[in-house]
Amino acid sequence: MKKINKILVANRGEIALRVMRSAREMGIKTVAIYSEADRQALHVRFADEAVCVGPPASSASYLRAEVILETCKRLGVDAVHPGYGFLSENAGFAQMVEDAGITFIGPSPYAIELMGSKLAAKAAVAQYNIPMVPGTEGAISDVEEAKNIASQIGFPILIKASAGGGGKGMRVVENVAEFEEQMKLAVSEATSAFGDGSVFIEKYIGSPRHIEIQVLGDTHGNIVHLFERECSIQRRHQKVVEEAPSAVLTPELRAEMGRCAVDVAKACQYKGAGTVEFLLDENLNFYFLEMNTRLQVEHPVTEQITGLDLVKEQIKIAQGEPLSFSQEDLAIYGHALELRVYAEDPANNFLPDIGTLTTYKRPQGLGVRVDDGFEEGMEIPIYYDPMIAKLVTFGKDRQEAIEKMIRAIDEYQITGIETTLPFGKFVMEHEAFRSGKFDTKFIERYFKDPSVLKATPSQEEEELAAVLAALFAGQAKATTGTTPNAAPASGVSEWRRNRLK
Structure with a gap:
């Protein structure tokens, strides 16, 4: 077993801070990296040490693998936690970390690369009898051949980038007439976004639910699932609201999806925390979608219903410790919701x-x-x-x-x-x-109709209201000698009280 004493968190913002807090509770020192735009960020102030790695742009800072590794060596770092986004699912970076003799807190480069390709992932899990959406078994580039396959599957179909994510390189095609144009757009977008224009075709599941299963695997061959998360409230194919458990899964369906998720993890000899994603149709049939080889943004809802700290579990696994619990030890307690608060x-x-x-x-x-x-x-x-x-x-x-x-x-x-x-x-x-x-x-x-949202005043409106209230109060006092509508003992004005309702 290899004891970790110092972790560099190769990320920023809330996930960097989240990782550092768990590390501190374990007595592990942390190193923050930051761009010039994040010089005053909370994760920078919280860490034991902090190093600027470049200008604001991600490509010039948080994605500079060589600079991050040089920082690790210079500061005597034992392990790197990638968080999510940036380099978290970059197999090349994980390999560089391992080659430098530093522990990568995550799966092996092999697992990241295998599951990073939707086509390779499907091929890897085929032996485990996991339900798949009907579609092509491999990448396809010939437009006429692809058009014929799409017609056999039956429209509507989905053209998807093999290396895709976040809805990029994805096109829904309703009929054969628009197929050629949509395929060219999907290939172009996939090439631009991922440097890989490989696409494949699937039957389009019109109104599915997005259900994902959290898994944990150690270096001793133990793999468990930590139940599901419902992630169906999305905009632009990206999640906004998540919850655990799902409101529609039966205990039997939960167990079956959990078993399939564990089998997916077995297919790539997975270690660490990962998430297996499924589509669930209106008849509660589920289909394997992909595996995310990292911690998910929505992991807190799983922590709430299981009582486990997933970051601590990641670190323990990276140190070579076996899981301290079995599948039979795990149970769901209560219900948790997460809202992603975006500046949108x-x-x-x-x-x-x-x-x-x-x-x-x-x-x-x-x-x-x-x-x-x-x-x-x-x-x-x-x-x-x-x-x-x-x-x-x-x-x-x-x-x-x-x-x-x-x-x-x-x-x-x-x-x-x-x-x-x-x-x-x-x-x-x-x-x-x-x-x-x-x-x-x-x-x-x-x-x-977005107008259904209750309007809230802007900062300028708040300031104007405060000025007008002060002027009104001053005029009334000069006339009557009293101040009307005095603020209540709580110190909250009537105007603000109404705003908070």
Whole structure:
């Protein structure tokens, strides 16, 4: 067993801070890396040591593998935790770390490379009798051949980039007439985004649910699943709301999907924390989608219902420790929800809304968790993903978790930018979500008119209201000798009280 004493976190923001907190509780020192844009970031201040690795652009800082490795060697780092995004699923980086004699807190380069290709992943798991969406077994480049295959499968079909993710290189084709153009667009986009234009064809599952299973594997051959997460509330094929457990899985279906997820992990000799993703159709048939060979953004909901710290488990596995529990030891406790708080304007097609956090006050109380990397007065950089925080609530059941989320959203005070908080409340209060009868088409089906969001005043409007209130109070006092509508003992003005309702 190899004891880890110092970890470099090759990431930024809330995930870097999240990893460092668990490491500190384990008595492990941490090293932060940061770009010039993140010089005052919370993860930089929290770490035991911090090193600037370049200018703001990711390509000039957080993606500079050679600079990160040089920093590791110079500071005597034992291990690298990649977080998610950036270099977390880069097999070449993982190999460089291992070749340098440093522990990579994650799966092997082999597993990352294998599961990084959707086609290779499907081929690897074929021996385990795992349900697959009907489609081609390999990449296809000939347009006429692809068109014939698509016609045999039956439209609508989905053209997908083999190396894809986040909806890039993906095209839904409704009929044969538009096939050629859509395939050329998919290949072009895949080549631009991933440097790999390989595409394949699948039957399009029209209104599926997105269900994923968390797995953990150690270096001794033990693999378990930590149940499911429902991730069907998405915009642009990227998740906004997640929960655990799903509202629709039966115990039998949960066990079967868990078994399949473990088999997928076995197919690539997986070690560490990973996620196996499935599509679930309206008849509760499930199909293997892909495996993410890293910690997921939504891992906190799994932590809430299992009581496990997944980062600590990652570190223990990287040290060579066997899992301290078996599948039979694991059970689901309560219900958890996560809202990704993005600096985006839901009323304007979720476009990024970069700016300064003029007001930033986190919600508190039992059952509320906020994973973030910002504080009041900080700017949201334009160079990176616009996620500000992950707002997580936990309750004894789904209803309680929803009510806690609504309360937490109401308490979360952010001004200076638009956020997804109002959209999160819209979801929590919508009958389709509350009943559990929703799928990945939720936004398309129910959020056609963004004006349904309750308008909140901008920072400028707040300041104007305060000035007008002060002027009115001054005039009234000069006339009557008294101040009308004095603030209550709580110190919260009537105007602000109404705003928070």
